[in-house]
Amino acid sequence: MAVLNPADALSVSGLHKSYDGNEVVAGIDFSVPPGTCFGLLGPNGAGKTTTLRCCLGLTAPDAGSIRLGGFAVPADAERARRRVGVVPQFDNLDPDFTVSENLMVFGRYFGLRRTDILARIPDLLEFAGLKGKESARIQTLSGGMKRRLTLARALVNNPDIVFLDEPTTGLDPQARHLIWDRLKQLTARGKTLILTTHFMDEAERLCDRLAILDHGHLVTEGAPRELIATHIEPQVVEVFGDDVAAWARSRNTLGERLEVAGDSAFFYCHDTAPLLAALADEPTLRYLHRAASLEDVFIKLTGRELRD
Template sequence: MPQNAIEFSDVQKRYGDKTVVDGLSFHVRTGECFGLLGPNGAGKTTTLKMLLGIANPDAGTIMLAGESIPARSRIARQRVGVVPQFDNLDPDFTVRENLLVFGRYFGLSASKTRAKVDPLLEFARLQNKADARVAELSGGMKRRLTLARALINDPDVLVMDEPTTGLDPQARHLIWERLRSLLSRGKTIMLTTHFMEEAERLCDRLCIIEEGRKIAEGAPHALIAKEIGCDVIEVYGAAPEALREELSPFAVRTEISGETLFCYVDDPGPVNARLAGRQGLRYLHRPANLEDVFLRLTGREMQE
């Protein structure tokens, strides 16, 4: 594998008069987990489609596993595993059969595919469900089977579109644990996610895009320090405008979202002292996190 498993340079994509990806540049180092974040409609799915050769860029260059995309996407895809946003498992097959059939798409012999199935079932913790139909699986089991299926060709690069959407916390943590084990084996992972905690826990670096343009890039902790750089106190249950006027002198800055007041503070003591013991008011003092960064850069209001 080259030093960079994925490279985007000044990539553009338009659909009619609408520019969906606008001069996007980033790289994913071999062996790292890289997150692509952004609001709905930011261009994340289109970016993944171009990476996999499903959509062609209008300008710029894309490299995947050392191959030029889309010209050599067929060759590159032999070294890539894909976990789509929505599970597309074959409901007519058992868990084991889903893996066996998928191996044929990569030209694997029947004997070689069979040799891979049991270790993958163990990896996905589906040994006891090998002969179950897909309809009998929980959402978390289906997601783990989709992940196992993406590994049938022992890929160097794993591309995942919102890998834990719709899963309960236990299933999500199990997927995270499985992904960490892949990273420890030298795999490269690129993922999109709406879960900021997921990105903060898994990603070595990430890129935040909005309207197809990169607006921030870096390690999660570095972005938190750069964009926020202080603690956060969230206040609920009071008239936020009046409370903002009272607390602003003790905060680096304040924001209001709906009925919630966000106070960004270097020293939380004065704000906490003024909030303590007030009836009908709740507040939470916490360290800044990646969600604060995301919302500061992309806005707290819904974008339709």
């Protein structure tokens, strides 16, 4: 069990949580230094959301200790949450209010004064790219706009730490890139981000460090490049075509590791030259040669089978 460092924005040690005898979080430890972006990755049901709920003091862990922003959670969770912003997975903007009213009402939950919130609203809307939308009703906003407003709402109390639970799920590429840009601006301003996502490119791009969670256990933790270097061969060749499985299995020595899924074969190699030469003789097979990515690490560590 790790020792909690009081300087960390968030530290979690020996966290356990069960529901009806089913251990959803089975003893995890991690810590997030201030001003960094930490990613929590894992298949559906891995325990990510439960971990976040424990960290915010919304549910009591069965065992383990959590410190958030210098406060013990759940004992002192309300004080901890004064300095925290949350972008939840599902939209819970207030549909009865306009864009500005959403920020105003939310600011009041933090005990902020009306004049202070009013003074912050222009900056928040500017940051979220929602200038001119002050009086718009929530129902008239696009999915991307709602996410950005949720992000602006999470910043209304000028938090040190921001939790983001799948912030770009369901967004088009333009909207995702805009959110990424804003999240980078936040870390540049010294804020700590704690992010869950299913998008490996998002995690690779944004996170200084990340942890992969599966079946309630922390499978690995590290910087994205470091995890790729540690867990996976540097080159990947994906081969597609009919009967690719049989072809690939008969040539499994061409890569250090081979995985077959449906009509695709994945060769993980240090040296791809012999494999590419063999593929040159197979006009019916198509292939993609690329560098190993975080997604390869994720699949290797958590398997290919569906989790829903």
